[in-house]
Amino acid sequence: MTKPQRRTLKASTITMAHGAGGKAMRDLIEDVFVGTFDNENLNKLEDQARFELAELQAQGQKLAFTTDSYVVDPVEFCGGDIGTLAVNGTVNDLAVSGAIPKYLSCGMILEEGLEVSLLRRIVASMRQAADEAGVTIVTGDTKVVPKGKGDKIFINTTGIGVIAEGVNISAENCKPGDKVIVNGFVGDHGAAILNARGDLALDVELATDCQPLHGLMQAMLEVCPELHAVRDASRGGVATVLNEFAESSEVSIRLFENKIPVRDEVRGVCEILGLDALYFANEGKLVVVVPAEKTDAVLEVMKAHPAGQGSAIIGEVLEGYAGRVLVQTGFGGERILDMLVGEQLPRIC
Amino acid sequence: MTKPQRRTLKASTITMAHGAGGKAMRDLIEDVFVGTFDNENLNKLEDQARFELAELQAQGQKLAFTTDSYVVDPVEFCGGDIGTLAVNGTVNDLAVSGAIPKYLSCGMILEEGLEVSLLRRIVASMRQAADEAGVTIVTGDTKVVPKGKGDKIFINTTGIGVIAEGVNISAENCKPGDKVIVNGFVGDHGAAILNARGDLALDVELATDCQPLHGLMQAMLEVCPELHAVRDASRGGVATVLNEFAESSEVSIRLFENKIPVRDEVRGVCEILGLDALYFANEGKLVVVVPAEKTDAVLEVMKAHPAGQGSAIIGEVLEGYAGRVLVQTGFGGERILDMLVGEQLPRIC
Amino acid sequence: MCLGIPGQIVEIKDADEGVAMVNVSGVKREVNLGCVLPEDGNLDALMGRWTLVHVGFAMSLIDEEEARKTLEILAELGELQEELDAMQNTEVD
Amino acid sequence: MCLGIPGQIVEIKDADEGVAMVNVSGVKREVNLGCVLPEDGNLDALMGRWTLVHVGFAMSLIDEEEARKTLEILAELGELQEELDAMQNTEVD
Amino acid sequence: MKFVDEFRDPDMAKVILERIHTLVDEIPQAQDRPLQIMEVCGGHTHSIFRYGLEELLPDKIELVHGPGCPVCVLPMGRVDDCVAIAEHPDVIFTTFGDAMRVPGSKKSLQQAKAEGCDIRMVYSPMDALLLARKHPDKKVVFFGLGFETTMPSTALTLKQAEKEGINNFYLFCNHITIIPTIKAILDSPDMYIDGFLGPGHVSMVIGQAPYEFISAQYQRPLIISGFEPLDVLQSLLMVLEQLKAGEARIENQYKRIVPDGGNMQALKAVSDVFELREFFEWRGLGSIDHSGVRIRDAYAQYDAERAFALPNLKIADPKSCQCGEVLKGVIKPWQCKVFGKQCTPETPMGALMVSTEGACSAYYSYGKIDARNIA
Amino acid sequence: MKFVDEFRDPDMAKVILERIHTLVDEIPQAQDRPLQIMEVCGGHTHSIFRYGLEELLPDKIELVHGPGCPVCVLPMGRVDDCVAIAEHPDVIFTTFGDAMRVPGSKKSLQQAKAEGCDIRMVYSPMDALLLARKHPDKKVVFFGLGFETTMPSTALTLKQAEKEGINNFYLFCNHITIIPTIKAILDSPDMYIDGFLGPGHVSMVIGQAPYEFISAQYQRPLIISGFEPLDVLQSLLMVLEQLKAGEARIENQYKRIVPDGGNMQALKAVSDVFELREFFEWRGLGSIDHSGVRIRDAYAQYDAERAFALPNLKIADPKSCQCGEVLKGVIKPWQCKVFGKQCTPETPMGALMVSTEGACSAYYSYGKIDARNIA
Ligand code: SF4
Numbered sequence A, B: 001m002t003k004p005q006r007r008t009l010k011a012s013t014i015t016m017a018h019g020a021g022g023k024a025m026r027d028l029i030e031d032v033f034v035g036t037f038d039n040e041n042l043n044k045l046e047d048q049a050r051f052e053l054a055e056l057q058a059q060g061q062k063l064a065f066t067t068d069s070y071v072v073d074p075v076e077f078c079g080g081d082i083g084t085l086a087v088n089g090t091v092n093d094l095a096v097s098g099a100i101p102k103y104l105s106c107g108m109i110l111e112e113g114l115e116v117s118l119l120r121r122i123v124a125s126m127r128q129a130a131d132e133a134g135v136t137i138v139t140g141d142t143k144v145v146p147k148g149k150g151d152k153i154f155i156n157t158t159g160i161g162v163i164a165e166g167v168n169i170s171a172e173n174c175k176p177g178d179k180v181i182v183n184g185f186v187g188d189h190g191a192a193i194l195n196a197r198g199d200l201a202l203d204v205e206l207a208t209d210c211q212p213l214h215g216l217m218q219a220m221l222e223v224c225p226e227l228h229a230v231r232d233a234s235r236g237g238v239a240t241v242l243n244e245f246a247e248s249s250e251v252s253i254r255l256f257e258n259k260i261p262v263r264d265e266v267r268g269v270c271e272i273l274g275l276d277a278l279y280f281a282n283e284g285k286l287v288v289v290v291p292a293e294k295t296d297a298v299l300e301v302m303k304a305h306p307a308g309q310g311s312a313i314i315g316e317v318l319e320g321y322a323g324r325v326l327v328q329t330g331f332g333g334e335r336i337l338d339m340l341v342g343e344q345l346p347r348i349c
Numbered sequence C, D: 001m002c003l004g005i006p007g008q009i010v011e012i013k014d015a016d017e018g019v020a021m022v023n024v025s026g027v028k029r030e031v032n033l034g035c036v037l038p039e040d041g042n043l044d045a046l047m048g049r050w051t052l053v054h055v056g057f058a059m060s061l062i063d064e065e066e067a068r069k070t071l072e073i074l075a076e077l078g079e080l081q082e083e084l085d086a087m088q089n090t091e092v093d
Numbered sequence E, F: 001m002k003f004v005d006e007f008r009d010p011d012m013a014k015v016i017l018e019r020i021h022t023l024v025d026e027i028p029q030a031q032d033r034p035l036q037i038m039e040v041c042g043g044h045t046h047s048i049f050r051y052g053l054e055e056l057l058p059d060k061i062e063l064v065h066g067p068g069c070p071v072c073v074l075p076m077g078r079v080d081d082c083v084a085i086a087e088h089p090d091v092i093f094t095t096f097g098d099a100m101r102v103p104g105s106k107k108s109l110q111q112a113k114a115e116g117c118d119i120r121m122v123y124s125p126m127d128a129l130l131l132a133r134k135h136p137d138k139k140v141v142f143f144g145l146g147f148e149t150t151m152p153s154t155a156l157t158l159k160q161a162e163k164e165g166i167n168n169f170y171l172f173c174n175h176i177t178i179i180p181t182i183k184a185i186l187d188s189p190d191m192y193i194d195g196f197l198g199p200g201h202v203s204m205v206i207g208q209a210p211y212e213f214i215s216a217q218y219q220r221p222l223i224i225s226g227f228e229p230l231d232v233l234q235s236l237l238m239v240l241e242q243l244k245a246g247e248a249r250i251e252n253q254y255k256r257i258v259p260d261g262g263n264m265q266a267l268k269a270v271s272d273v274f275e276l277r278e279f280f281e282w283r284g285l286g287s288i289d290h291s292g293v294r295i296r297d298a299y300a301q302y303d304a305e306r307a308f309a310l311p312n313l314k315i316a317d318p319k320s321c322q323c324g325e326v327l328k329g330v331i332k333p334w335q336c337k338v339f340g341k342q343c344t345p346e347t348p349m350g351a352l353m354v355s356t357e358g359a360c361s362a363y364y365s366y367g368k369i370d371a372r373n374i375a
């Protein structure tokens, strides 16, 4: 049975009523969310989406299931917004397992006073990103919190994907001799957000690198189904992913500092504020650990893919010193690249 | 490969560092979340949980997928806390489709300054509720927002469940002649939260009704696999669910006011503040629409189930006046029970 | 206008400030007694009394005798009506 | 201590308040010129100059000639070392 | 619930209704045109709809829903004043929940809150005073609203503030008084009311005497009435009995709560703190002489009207809005041109659509299905 | 990056290193025991570890990491004072990010922020002044921290505040001065330093003259040094050359930035606003005469020490903490009893473990693997 006509949201500002379960909330949900995401499952306004398990099984062997909440401030920035992030971030957390991302849920926490026009832009970004990533946003939830108890908008997306038989990517799988590849400039997103936030009064043309990575992943899997470890270098950056790999696989990893692609502007931000781009968040970068013999093949398909044109081998996996990540500097010296302690704070000394 | 030893969180207060991706965050995740939820998938610290699709398919035909964010204030209250809610709420959104709930994700948004001891209590509640509901929390995410940009703790849980063949419960399925059943006192949760919030300075012994409903659902399905419509009466209350049913099924529904179970204390709260318990949130109540001929059988198993002892027939489905919910008062008069407009505000006139 | 609800005074919380607790169907709330202070100032006399509560103030002490009388009038009306009905039925029969 | 980074003055934003924009590797930031004001007060003379930036202040104008000299000394050292190496090799041979 | 459930007994209601049906046929004037009985008070309107009483009454009785909802008669300009006060960054603006959604000319308090004003709902003016104690660095303003029922609580709260020497507490006084308004209705040429249900809770403060002019000068019966369904029905019956007997007296159905003389302690507090205004503006009804109170000079320091610069504009009601005619009983809510179309509880144009005690909102939300379908 | 990348050239570094290796063998005193060369400044320490320079140096050179990190020498009592100021509800406390994690006796600024204090990180004192302009109802306090390099910016900010008549801006002055501390180190009986790398950015303000006593009275060479790896290596080479020649002069490797006479405009601003304190407390080093500055009476209104009641307690360093000995170069960081155990960057006991310029943090985070394994 098709719904008659969808309700429309006339309000220009979100109030507590939009989260109270009544008509105002229905206006919001039907107009903004259902109206934008518009798909069979969501349109039914049921409490849950439903899929045939047989259809999923036809596409792979395992189900991947992942969640992330997005709380970025500001919610709009150069190259994207919190909506783009919320879709691509979860798509990527599925993708790095080798899964083909299929369905997302969308849990919104809105702050009273949010401009509806901003919300509409963000939701439109989500739809666009979902279309680009080939996923459908099939179920959702909306809450409104009082002014000063939230920060404009928080989004949780939880994703489901399907992993093909034989793919077994894990942070535990790094082997001495493996090579470490990254798919382009690191630190763009973190630097772009610092810039957009404005409180350090920097001004630089720098866009987030936010992009979906499942296409790149599938291309890599075609030439190397036995990829050892892959993770998107989001919060905590490349340094964090590498430390996680080293720890989980009980190996050490050596980076070649002068091989790591960093944009001039990102270096500039780092030099001014005394920060390290290896800890900056990325939203479209992954770190891949490949068996040495497959390095060239993997690198080639990566470079040929739009999401991997800047790919570079940045390091190698070593035996011993389990859990340590080392950086070999241009001078032949070495230093430890530890996990981040505390947060990266701009500093003067 | 099993992890050596989990890291421990020594901090007594959440700071921004606990969301920054580094060591402090690992301490938090490994000690509090992994340490408490403790299961094979989560313990791996991968970006995503993975399951065999074949195992799911062995249990049913469809996958149910649902999400809710929990932002309740205060986070602890009589009979439960935001953690209990976050598990049971999503379990119930799965359950009302007839699904057997299987896996949950857990997305936490913590406010800087949150006491770690409070967080530990809430996470322990989640584990306990998950055990009681037979679900596993298999993947998670944690963000920290600056003080004053959140409200202690917001939790998103997204759930996956499996629906058996032949079950087709939907808000669209109500048929004239069907009976409407509720599984006990309505409005307890909403009234308990109003009381716990304290700003109206009421004092009443009233606990949330928070409980998982999948057991009750499965019992009902055994005697009546063709249940027409079921929804948990959470935000917006019984009135909202019934309006949704009436609208989706293009029928009207008549309630018998004096058949609706409302606790004396809840009535008291309503009388003092000029509110209506039919709009109060519940966290362990569902509204069931059953074919007339199965009413007795369903009511019997409901009353026999611990989660349904107070079950009562409260109304019936009628033809015509599509989308309307009517309340027949004790005097034979009738009034419309519309969806909530705005939010329910305490009033003096 | 002016939502008011009967509640029973169950505790004198602060005799100096004239603050009591009332119980409305199991719900307790502080009320100000400023409009119902006994002439002798002894608030204990109010314990157990029913009062009409409006915006956190006890606005009136309920006259239980009058309440009973009102219900009595209604009850008599009921009896009267029954008699009338009976008469009518007799006539018709 | 005292993180400092060379940046080029690319705009005089407010001559009265002595505020300019510097460019550090494509990143612009406002700096205060209070420590590097030209004697004649004409800030335009600073346009294009490189300055050492610390906590939002231009702390020093970079002496490009001295920078060149320092690098020259190092270059000479390199040549010297090469000669020395050559000599050493000769000896050993 | 004691003193509540006894007065909600459906069996007893049936008895009274039967009696009403019998009696109305015996009243000569009801045979030509329906009797117009006005329940002055929004509380009665609410009960009538809540319990579906209207459809149980004989067609020969037409209930006219009067102006007795203080939220419904709040003019837009006053809401604008509230917003202006609340927009001060050092103000915590406190209000009963009822006022949150009432439209001002630009925004409601709810919208102002969403835009960042610190606006808090309280249950009691004493709760507002508590906030003033807790936040000595803020100015806590209480939006005083309501008829005589609510005035004593506000007055006593100011007295308490004075006693404690709290000097960051203010009252934005919008209290109004019902008697001049009933008189204005009786004087209105375009309406005829056969009898009144008088506001029970106002009466518990002011007593019975202030209504005497209604019987004495206008020869109309008025029954001071409680709010439970049996109270309302019994009061209607009492009106009918007077009409049948050709009498016009003030009677008190609500004796359990309303002493004939009212509440002297409450009246004393009110007269200590407040004095009559020359006139006050009512939404839909225009300016009515002596229909509001203001704060006396002795309590000037607590007066928000003196402490804050207020726009204090008279904002005309929207042209299409017919709240005035509904309030006076000239038209039924669903006869208003915008009822259920531009004006709904979600998008109220008039205040009668905001409060659940407003006649339009009551018709829209609780109304007989047929009445709604007409609209 | 111009003026940066040229000084990070690895090939050139190899050349200098070769020369250093050659030269050190020609210095007689280096043959019995390693030469002790102190980089006074945390910026040098940072570079040395960041680029892994230490392991490239000959064993005959031992770098001693000096006290030149203003965050590392901040005593606990001062952090407590910061927290006390920040806890005022009407204060916005502003600080460089560096100071956020330094432990006080009860909590760090980061913890105070988490508990609700309004503490904000700024990049420049001018950004703090901007906050004062934006929030006239708040007191904006800037935590002034750093050596002579940073003093001029703070001084000019106060002058700007005065010029604009901003009166809700305050400076909590913790500026310190490096010369008395170098002198204290030279006078310390338990250490011997063969030569110094002098702080380049301090020198760009104060010039070359203030170091002359080091060569004149103590016969030690000091090279004013830049911070890029080639700067550091060249400066080391210059020290070695003097040692080989038996000389002890002040030389300036960092001429592109450091004029011999320093910066007169900067010095003028500093002396307008600040005056020497009789003494100042350093973490690990105790009280050092004339090693800090305070705000002159002419700027008293901006002085947070006068505007706020401060606990101002002298808090003893934890017993097991050996920061003082590390700062003086008496022990290496990993020789401290708590290094890497109770004291880690995550749970710093001493300030040397907090700042990335702190010697202990540098060893822990960037250190040679072997050094860490020893600990
Ligand atoms: S429908 Fe709206 S505008 Fe018309 S009378 Fe009612 S409240 Fe006023």
Ligand code: SF4
Pocket (backbone or CB within 6 Å): F320, F321, F322, F323, F324, F326, F333, F336, F337, F338, F339, F340, F343, F348, F349, F350, F351, F352, F353, F360
């Ligand atoms: S290890 Fe810690 S306590 Fe020891 S010297 Fe270093 S910073 Fe101080």
Ligand SMILES: [Mg+2]
Pocket (backbone or CB within 6 Å): A066, A067, A068, A093, B047, B048, B140, B141
């Ligand atoms: Mg994730």
Ligand SMILES: [Mg+2]
Pocket (backbone or CB within 6 Å): A068, A089, A090, A093, A234
């Ligand atoms: Mg992620």
Ligand SMILES: [Mg+2]
Pocket (backbone or CB within 6 Å): A092, A093, A231, A232, A233, A234, B047
């Ligand atoms: Mg990830």
Ligand SMILES: [Mg+2]
Pocket (backbone or CB within 6 Å): A140, A141, A142, B067, B068, B069
């Ligand atoms: Mg939901």
Ligand SMILES: [Mg+2]
Pocket (backbone or CB within 6 Å): A111, A148, A150, A151, A152, B149
């Ligand atoms: Mg905000």
Ligand SMILES: [Mg+2]
Pocket (backbone or CB within 6 Å): A047, A140, A141, B066, B067, B068, B093
């Ligand atoms: Mg849900």
Ligand SMILES: [Mg+2]
Pocket (backbone or CB within 6 Å): B068, B089, B090, B093, B234
């Ligand atoms: Mg739910």
Ligand SMILES: [Mg+2]
Pocket (backbone or CB within 6 Å): A047, B092, B093, B231, B232, B233, B234
């Ligand atoms: Mg639900």
Ligand SMILES: [Mg+2]
Pocket (backbone or CB within 6 Å): A067, A068, A069, B140, B141, B142
């Ligand atoms: Mg995550």
Ligand SMILES: [Mg+2]
Pocket (backbone or CB within 6 Å): A149, B111, B148, B150, B151, B152
């Ligand atoms: Mg909070």
